[in-house]
Amino acid sequence: MSSHGGRRRSRGGHEEEHVNHERWLVSYSDMITVLMALFIVLFAISQVDQEKYIALRDSLAAGFMDTTTSPSVLDGTDGTLDGKSTQSENTPADGTAGMVSADDGLGQQAAVPPVPATPTTDASVDPATLAAAQAEAAHLTELRDRIAQALAANGLDQAVRMRIDERGLVLGLVADDVFFAPARAELTDTARRVLDVASPLIVGIGENVSVEGHANVIPVSGRYPTNWELSADRATQVLRHLVEVDGMPGPRIMAVGFGDTRPLVAGDSPEALAANRRVDLVILSAAPEQVRALLPSLTGG
Known part of the structure; x- marks a missing residue:
């Protein structure tokens, strides 16, 4: 009888838990998900809609513009995204290049002669x-x-x-x-x-x-x-x-x-x-x- 009781106690006891050796896959999959989200965000912000960019620039320029004074510093070229030079296409190629404009007090722009250039051929000299x-x-x-x-x-x-x-x-x-x-x-x-x-x-x-x-x-x-x-x-x-x-x-x-x-x-x-x-x-x-x-x-x- 005692032997039967021993067998019953053995059946009613707790069995040893099985060790899960694949739990690291959960952390690994979480990390992969985060990296994928990061790359998606980086790819998204690297694609700039030029039309939206120009519209944003114009809206900011209009917001900072004071119509009673000269144009805002935000007003300029289309920026480096358009692949164009920042130099104006109608810059004079003759001796009038470098003339500075000044207001003559009547709303007219008068040409002011530039300071004579130093006699050197290299304009980039320190x-x-x-x-x-x-x-x-x-x-x-x-x-x-x-x-x-x-x-x-x-x-x-x-x-x-x-x-x-x-x-x-x-x-x-x-x-x-x-x-x-x-x-x-x-x-x-x-x-x-x-x-x-x-x-x-x-x-x-x-x-x-x-x-x-x-x-x-x-x-x-x-x-x-x-x-x-x-x-x-x-x-x-x-x-x-x-x-x-x-x-x-x-x-x-x-x-x-x-x-x-x-x-x-x-x-x-x-x-x-x-x-x-x-x-x-x-x-x-x-x-x-x-x-x-x-x-x-x-x-x-």
Whole structure:
């Protein structure tokens, strides 16, 4: 009997619960549903109805518009969605471009001439860079004019050709039997006078100076194997006179010879032969490269 009772108690007891190993599918399906809803929302907001957008823009512009004053800042082009440029199609292409309108007090728009543009071809130049270039151009122009005046006062104004390029102020000592005899590097009396007149102004500034010797295409003979040695010796003679006689600090000056590789005038005409037999004194601008690049356009070269 006891055994039957034991069996009955066994049938009436609680059975062990079965463990559900697939409950994670519920959380996973919830996450997938949320992601799908997110992507649907993102897709929906990325599709802009252009007509509705323009209508919204116009309604906002009308709401902010004050009919007694100028048009609202919301009034403008159709925006970037229409694929058109923001520049007006009827912008004048002649010299009237850039004219500014002003009210003359009678409800009429009068044309106001624009401020003259700075003589540079790049309209995207940084204002700070442009201002620095203008200051450097004014400095070099003043120095050029002072040297020209000093040379003119001594009757030497025709002996030097000056220009301003992206490196600085270039004093071209054209050696048409004025500074050097053909195939020779010794300074003439005229060359010494020019250097003595210009040197106080060159020494008095802080810029470095590059003395660059050049030669024409006529082959040399004698003491110089090639035009390289001739042009380098001419530059060295000018450097030595500036340092030893005129007091130019040695650390501020250097000499280099270019032979006949950088002619001013191409060819072998008498004019070319005379113009290319020269020494250039280059007063090197200390301005940054982006500033120096604007100098020729600001000074006319």
